[in-house]
Amino acid sequence: MDTRTFKKSLYQELSQVTKALSNPHRLEILDLLAQGSFPVAYIAEQTKLPVANASQHLQVLKKSGLVKTQREGKYMYYELAGQHVFDTWCALRKLGFTQNEEISKLLNDYRNRRNSLKTISSDELNEMMSRQEIYVIDVRPEEEYEKGHIEDAVSYPQQELSERIKDLPEDREIVAYCRGPLCLMADEAVKYLQKEGFEAARLEDGYADWAASGKAVANTKETNEQKSTNKA
């Protein structure tokens, strides 16, 4: 193989990996899988895709080496294939935020409509938690909380928030977090809490970013292939 052919194959293969990333549903799936490993049905439900369709997208991701699978009884668990996959997803996210006009316009419009939405960074949150000044709630679905959550955070799935709002402490600021900066569950939660008279803010990014940066996490159920320690 001459150098030109080699180079062509290399870029061809590299573009295949990128093509696997270049679909809105698959990006949403990756963002979900950054929370942990899940069976096809759960992924389909969360992304509002028909199961067969979700399965096909997952297989595209698998063929490119971006996710790996593990059978657990009837269920096929999908998870990110490695740290680099999450890193790349973060890079793409940031790229979109900074370089693309449509995306920054979308975000600005959204943020302006709810201009009272206070956000705090992971580092700030980490600092505040050590001083016990705040009450941190995880508003993702319970399945995701069980797979792993910020240490000392309590699960208040966004759906159940209104039923359980009376359990929240009224003397502390509430910080809600969800999957990541593209996930709106924490925004909805904060909007609701503020309406109800709480002092509330959202974590700027989300669980995946928190865990990837090596901050303290915990999990309730030991999941499949019990991951004893978390990624650093």
Add this chain to the structure above:
Amino acid sequence: MDTRTFKKSLYQELSQVTKALSNPHRLEILDLLAQGSFPVAYIAEQTKLPVANASQHLQVLKKSGLVKTQREGKYMYYELAGQHVFDTWCALRKLGFTQNEEISKLLNDYRNRRNSLKTISSDELNEMMSRQEIYVIDVRPEEEYEKGHIEDAVSYPQQELSERIKDLPEDREIVAYCRGPLCLMADEAVKYLQKEGFEAARLEDGYADWAASGKAVANTKETNEQKSTNKA
């Protein structure tokens, strides 16, 4: 706009940016633009694309905000739109190297055929240069050397290497570098130099990575919009 519609638009737009990246020619163009800004004709020549085709690919990149343009007389100079674009390209490169079987196989095959190819990292090179133990040559086309090169490196375009080999010092190790880890010009140069009896190695990555990490660079001609300092 409800949250579901918003989310859908966001992922839609994000996937558009990713689609712009998911073509082998466009990736090769980005790798080239990481060296500096160039007119369409040069980009077309280096990537061996018909000019009209290169132009269309460049416009896809531009529409997604990945590159920007600047007219200079007859020429339209294209350049990366910002640091995040290069960061993302690096993340994708690394992702391909680590997660995709075809790519790792391709690279291993290539490396094995030339098993005597010694590589050194940017940090090692930086260290060695300060002690003047080595002679660093830039084997990219002269146009790219002029836009910016590793400080104290001398231009020996790969094409002209055989004519000018007698100018090289025989008492020092030669280190050749080119555009980046996917560029084969340095490999070819090292192979040739070793055959001719020199002690030679290639820089593991390339100029773009060196410059992005803030190491010392220089440029000969003041190019369009003379960039006084380089990206840190």
Add this chain to the structure above:
DNA sequence: ATTACATTCAATAATTTTGTTGAATGAATA
């Protein structure tokens, strides 16, 4: 064994991406 259920596969039509060709535009030069 039979049934239930999670997932995958196969086939199709609709849409999008791609490369090619030749013409059109825009800026410098004669």
Add this chain to the structure above:
DNA sequence: TATTCATTCAACAAAATTATTGAATGTAAT
């Protein structure tokens, strides 16, 4: 002003991607 040259545009055919549907596979429970 006419000419040259770099770049872009427009239009087409070929190829790839996508969503949908219903059937097929594989595992666990009855």
